[in-house]
Structures are given as C-alpha cells and as structure tokens.
Amino acid sequence: MNLQDTIVAxxxxxxxxxxxxxxxxxxxxxDIANEVFVPFNKRKMMFNNxxxxxxxxxxxNTLYFGTIYKEEKIVDEVVVSVFKAPHxxxxxxxxxxxHHGSLFIRQEILQLLIDKGAxxxxxGEFSMRAFLNGKMxxxxxxxxxxxxxxxxxxxxxxAINQLRGGYNEExxxxxxxxxxxxxxxxxxxxxSEEHEVFVDRKDLISQLDIARQRLEMLVSTxxxxxxxxxxxxxxxxxxxxxxxxxxxxxxxxxxxSIVSAIEGTTRDTVEETINVNDxxxxxIDTAGIRQSDNEIEQEGIKRSxxxxxxxxVVLYLVDSSLDDMASIDYQLKFLQQExxxxxxxxxxxxxxxxxxxxxxxLVINKEDISNLSVxxxxxxxxxxxxxxxxxNSQGIEDIFDAITKDFVASDVNSKVFVxxxxxxxxxxxxxxxxxxxxxxxLDGISSDLISENIRGAMHHIGTITGEITDxxxxxxxxxxxxIGK
Numbered sequence: 229m230n231l232q233d234t235i236v237a238x239x240x241x242x243x244x245x246x247x248x249x250x251x252x253x254x255x256x257x258x259d260i261a262n263e264v265f266v267p268f269n270k271r272k273m274m275f276n277n278x279x280x281x282x283x284x285x286x287x288x289n290t291l292y293f294g295t296i297y298k299e300e301k302i303v304d305e306v307v308v309s310v311f312k313a314p315h316x317x318x319x320x321x322x323x324x325x326x327h328h329g330s331l332f333i334r335q336e337i338l339q340l341l342i343d344k345g346a347x348x349x350x351x352g353e354f355s356m357r358a359f360l361n362g363k364m365x366x367x368x369x370x371x372x373x374x375x376x377x378x379x380x381x382x383x384x385x386x387a388i389n390q391l392r393g394g395y396n397e398e399x400x401x402x403x404x405x406x407x408x409x410x411x412x413x414x415x416x417x418x419x420s421e422e423h424e425v426f427v428d429r430k431d432l433i434s435q436l437d438i439a440r441q442r443l444e445m446l447v448s449t450x451x452x453x454x455x456x457x458x459x460x461x462x463x464x465x466x467x468x469x470x471x472x473x474x475x476x477x478x479x480x481x482x483x484x485s486i487v488s489a490i491e492g493t494t495r496d497t498v499e500e501t502i503n504v505n506d507x508x509x510x511x512i513d514t515a516g517i518r519q520s521d522n523e524i525e526q527e528g529i530k531r532s533x534x535x536x537x538x539x540x541v542v543l544y545l546v547d548s549s550l551d552d553m554a555s556i557d558y559q560l561k562f563l564q565q566e567x568x569x570x571x572x573x574x575x576x577x578x579x580x581x582x583x584x585x586x587x588x589x590l591v592i593n594k595e596d597i598s599n600l601s602v603x604x605x606x607x608x609x610x611x612x613x614x615x616x617x618x619x620n621s622q623g624i625e626d627i628f629d630a631i632t633k634d635f636v637a638s639d640v641n642s643k644v645f646v647x648x649x650x651x652x653x654x655x656x657x658x659x660x661x662x663x664x665x666x667x668x669x670l671d672g673i674s675s676d677l678i679s680e681n682i683r684g685a686m687h688h689i690g691t692i693t694g695e696i697t698d699x700x701x702x703x704x705x706x707x708x709x710x711i712g713k
Contacts, residue, residue: 231357234260235349236341238334239712245329250337251712252346253354257321258283258310260344264337265308265325267294288312296327298340304333318354319361352706355713359694359702366694366705367396370648373709374457381506382456382635386647395446395644399689402439406686409435413679429669432678436666439685443659446644450652451585453645455540455635459501459508462631463535466545467559471593475545475618476500476513479627505632512539541587541631548598548615553607560590589630593618650705654688661685 234254616623
C-alpha cells in the first residue's frame with residue numbers, strides 16, 4: 229500500500245438499494261471531489277468558471293447537496309459529507325458520497341474519481357490508515373471487522389466492548405509493569421561489578437505471580453469469548469436411527485435432513501446455523517456411528533468423527549425405546565475411547581478424537597415411547613442427560629439451554645473476554661515468558677536472562693495493541709476486512 233495515495237471504495241454492499249455510499253480518503257480527496265462535484269448553490273456558476281471551487285467553501289463535518297458531473301453530463305444528484313484531517317475516521321481528509329443506489333451509478337462515480345487521481349483501496353486500507361494515524365489501536369481496528377460481521381447480540385456487544393478499549397487498559401498496565409521490572413534488572417547488569425540489587429527477588433516473584441494470574445485469567449476466557457464471536461459448533465452424534473436427523477429438523481423447524489427408518493441413510497454431514505439464546509450455534513448432523521462393511525457408509529462414519537473433532541459441543545443421542553442402561557454406558561465409553569471398535573474405519577478415526585475439552589451432552593430421545601425405568605431416568609438426569617422427543621419437538625428448548633449454559637450472553641457486558649485467536653496466541657506466549665522468568669528468579673538465574681524473558685512478554689503484549697507490529701501482521705489482519713472499511 230502506498231499510504232500517500234488518495235484511496236476510494238464503495239462503503240455499501242454490491243446490491244441495488246435506495247442509497248449507496250462511496251468513501252474517499254487522502255491528501256487529494258478535496259481536490260478530486262472539487263473536480264466532479266458542484267454544490268447546489270454553485271450550479272449556475274459552473275459553466276462560467278473553470279472550476280466550481282467546492283474545496284474552498286467545504287467546511288469540516290458538513291453535508292452538501294449537489295451534482296456529480298462527468299464533463300457537462302449529470303451522473304447523479306448526491307449528498308457529499310466532508311471530514312477534514314485529523315478529525316475523521318482515517319485521520320486524513322475524507323469525502324463520503326451518498327448517491328442513488330444503482331450499481332451503474334456507483335461504478336460511474338468510482339471510475340470518475342479514479343480517472344481524476346484516486347485509486348481503489350485495498351482490503352481494510354481505511355482501517356489500516358486509522359491505525360497508522362493513531363485514531364485507534366490495533367485491537368480496536370480488529371474489533372471494527374468483528375462489529376461488521378456480528379450476527380447476534382453477543383457478538384455485537386463483544387465487538388463494541390473491544391472497540392471501546394476492551395482489556396487494553398489491563399494490557400497497558402501489564403506492559404508498563406514489565407517495562408519497569410526490565411529496566412531495573414538491566415540497571416543491575418550495568419552495576420554488576422558493584423553488586424547493586426535494584427529488584428528484590430521475593431518482590432519480583434510476587435509481581436510475576438500477579439502477572440501470571442492475570443494472563444491465565446485472560447487466556448481462560450478464550451473459549452467463551454470465541455463462542456460469542458464466531459459461534460458454537462455442535463455435532464449431533466449417535467447410532468443409526470437414534471433420531472439425529474429428526475432432531476436436526478426439529479431444531480431448524482424445517483425438513484433439512486433426510487429421515488428414514490432405513491439405517492445408514494445419512495452418509496454425509498449436514499450443517500446449518502441459527503441463533504440460540506443470543507449465541508450463534510452451528511449444528512452438524514452426522515452419519516450414525518456403527519460397524520459397517522459398506523464403503524460409502526464407512527466414509528460417512530469417518531466424517532462423523534471429523535465433525536465431532538471440529539465441534540465444541542457434542543449432542544450424543546440414544547434411543548430410549550431400544551437402549552437400556554448397559555447399552556447407553558457402552559456407547560458413551562465407545563465415544564470416549566474407553567473401549568475399542570471392531571470396525572477398522574471408525575477405530576482409526578476414534579483414535580484421533582479427544583473429548584477432553586469438549587462438552588458432551590447425553591440426549592435421551594423417544595421419551596414418549598421410552599422403556600427406561602424411573603430409576604434409570606433419575607440416574608441419567610443426575611448425570612446431566614436431557615430427555616426429548618425429537619419426533620414431537622419436545623425438549624428442544626432444554627437442549628438449547630444445555631448448549632448455551634456455559635455461554636451466558638449477559639456476561640459480555642460485565643466481564644472481559646478474549647475472542648481473537650491472534651490475541652489468544654500472543655497472551656499464551658506472554659504467559660510462557662512470565663512462567664520462565666519466575667522459574668529463573670526462583671533458581672537464582674542472572675538478571676540478564678530474566679530481563680530477556682520479561683522483554684519477551686512485553687513484545688507479545690505489544691503485538692496485540694499494535695505498539696509492536698510488522699508488515700506481515702498488518703497485512704494478515706487487514707486483508708480480512710471488506711474493501712470499503
């Protein structure tokens with residue numbers, strides 16, 4: 229990106245609408261607008277003067293109604309918004325043109341502005357300029373993209389909180405603490421011959437413990453924060469004919485999955501996304517898990533285990549009209565890899581499944597025709613099982629509550645959450661440096677090595693806020709933005 233260029237891009241979607249918006253930012257934004265736009269009160273003068281001199285009358289934070297001309301031909305009547313540096317989103321002179329929402333008109337205006345000296349913006353270039361010009365830090369810039377993509381209350385509130393600062397004050401305080409410690413440790417190195425001690429080791433270990441606990445807290449919020457931001461993948465698993473596809477259709481209130489009494493009907497995964505209790509949930513209907521000699525069904529079973537591997541929550545269905553407690557226990561042990569499967573395909577797949585970090589919800593289906601005793605039902609309820617009748621759409625809300633119980637949407641406004649994988653990795657790396665620095669301090673390691681770990685922690689925290697950046701990081705972040713943002 230040449231940051232000296234004046235850039236232009238549509239700020240609204242590629243659809244016909246009542247209004248479209250084109251955004252232009254850079255040193256020549258006013259000059260270029262001056263060449264194509266004539267305010268309403270200057271229209272009578274334009275053909276008597278070489279220029280209407282819009283740039284001379286344009287005031288900051290002001291709207292102007294007028295006409296876009298291509299030579300002497302009217303392109304459209306528009307409203308032009310003027311924002312002058314440094315008081316704009318990008319920190320540069322910025323023009324926004326609100327035009328009639330024809331895609332043809334949009335293209336005509338864009339081409340006209342490009343012909344006059346602007347260039348099409350790259351993905352995220354407006355937001356990158358805002359970051360580089362000090363209008364926001366890097367994590368706030370990333371929150372802009374999250375806000376645009378928010379699909380429910382939780383993801384929206386999370387993005388808003390991040391845009392307004394999120395946990396940046398905590399990171400800033402940690403980084404300043406590390407900077408102070410590192411500076412004192414390096415003073416010790418400079419005065420090593422005098423054997424001066426600038427940092428008491430007990431106090432250093434205490435401060436590192438506080439930093440470690442704070443970093444561990446932030447890292448621990450990622451699973452929930454990522455669920456708010458990107459949604460929760462939920463795999464519906466179980467034996468053939470346990471009611472998985474019927475449940476999927478009941479959840480979606482649509483005949484999305486094929487339902488048949490013939491075992492092995494589902495041969496591939498079926499995925500749909502809905503909002504559940506203000507959380508985005510992606511349900512994945514899978515093939516029935518069993519031993520099979522059918523090559524196609526084996527592939528479907530293989531994909532079932534792959535879906536389970538991707539999922540954060542697993543709904544495991546059992547047919548209570550056929551399965552007794554012994555059968556249910558056997559299936560759960562099988563799912564959790566406590567017993568082997570005779571089928572080579574499923575066994576190879578199950579070896580790669582790790583349910584340790586997954587939430588497994590046992591769903592007892594066909595309650596309306598269940599053969600389980602009252603005692604067995606009570607035992608299963610005490611284990612957290614959910615009882616439903618997928619065919620009659622009974623108990624669906626109980627499933628929703630069980631899935632989202634650990635993701636309370638109201639927490640978004642009252643707690644701090646890490647939701648960005650880049651931030652999560654950086655915090656983890658900072659945590660490792662702090663743990664290593666603490667170990668070194670306990671072992672009496674020299675100040676220069678401890679200082680190196682402390683500065684490593686500072687570096688990783690700085691990559692979150694943008695105090696430390698490189699071209700690859702910036703390109704990777706802003707390449708995920710839409711072109712007009």
